[in-house]
Amino acid sequence: MNLVSRNLAGRLSLVAVGMTKRARIMMVAVIAGVYVATCIGLTLSQRALIYHPCHESAAVREAKARAHQFEPWYNATGEQIGWNRRSKTQPTAGQMLILHGNTGCALDWAHFADALQTIAAYDVFLLEYPGYGGRRGSLSQDRIFHAATESLALLDREQKVYLVGESLGTGVAAFLAGSFPKTVSGVLLIAPYNNMTxxxxxHLRIFPAGWMLRDKFQSDQYLQSYSGPVGFLLGLYDPSHGPKKLWIEPGATHDAVHQPKLAWWTEALEFLNSAWSYRSSTLSVRYD
Structure with missing residues (x-):
């Protein structure tokens, strides 16, 4: 009886081992399937994850513009591409092109204009990206870069042009500065990143983000072609070759930097203007 029991127990053990191997193979297959499906899902939905435009009606946008004394900004074909608020003081200190973040619409950055025009007589322009704020067009890096290039060309070349980018917009500002270094007099990057990859x-540490991502916003590469002054608020790495300065807001989160204090705007503008004068006199100045 003991011998029969031992034989039966041995056979059951072999069966259990075989089932365990099959279960492991099945588990690995399921995990691999879920991983691949997640990669595909993230790849297909990536732009919905990156871009979050507002969905306000035209009436709401127009009321907001009136409240902030902004006028519609049109391109050569009569399409509205954003908003502008000219300085009441002439002559102006220059033109500020504001390139906003990935969430909301251009008028949500009106407080940037308030701060800038409190400090000096700037003409301020808010670019609305295609797909944002009622503007026609699909959401993509290429469309945004095309719109930004067009907006820069519409500005007065006889006046200084400064770029202010926030979050996603820092990649757009870096692209313009690197592509048109002789046009841009200075750049302020608020809550920047090296590149979207x-x-x-x-955020997706176990996935091959570099292979999956289509809109890479390679700020670190764009700035290598720009030698003008660049100011960073909460930047950790700067590949540009010109005068530079880094601001760090202690204890502030990424979203908190969306509301820079007036004192920072004052200091940042002083840096851009002083760096410009140094560059004009061919002095080599580096800000640490």
Whole structure:
């Protein structure tokens, strides 16, 4: 009886081992399937994850513009591409092109204009990206860069042109500065990033973000072609070759930097203007 029991127990053990191997193979197959499906899902939906335009009606946008004394800004074909608020003081200190973040619409950055025009007589322009704020067009890096290039060309070349980018808009500002270095007099980057691939990889650590991502916003590469002054608020790495300065807001989150204090705007503008004068006199100045 003991011998029969031992034989039966041995056979059951072999069966259990076989089932365990099959279960492991099935588990690996399921995990692999879920991983691949997630990669595909993230790849297909990536732009919905990156871009979050507002969905306000035209009436709401127009009321908001009136409240902030902004006028519609049109391109050569009569399409509205954003908003502008000219300085009441002439002559102006220059033109500020504001390139906003990935959430909301251009008028949500009206407080940037308030701060800038409190400090000096700037003409301020808010670019609305295609797909944002009622503007026609699909959401993509290429469309945004095309719109930004068009907006820069519409500004007065006889006056200084400064770029202010926030979050996603820092990649747009870096692109313009690197593509048109002789046109841009200075750049302020608020809550910047090296490139979107690094951002995606940080949030999706187990996925091949570099292969999946289509809109890479490679700020670190764009700025290599720009030698003008660049100011960073909460930047950790700067590949540009010109005068530079880094501001760090202690204890502030990414979203909190969306509301820079007036004192920072004052200091940042002083840096851009002083760096410009140094560059004009061919002095080599580096800000640490």
């Amino acid at each position: 690094a951002v995606a990889q940080y």
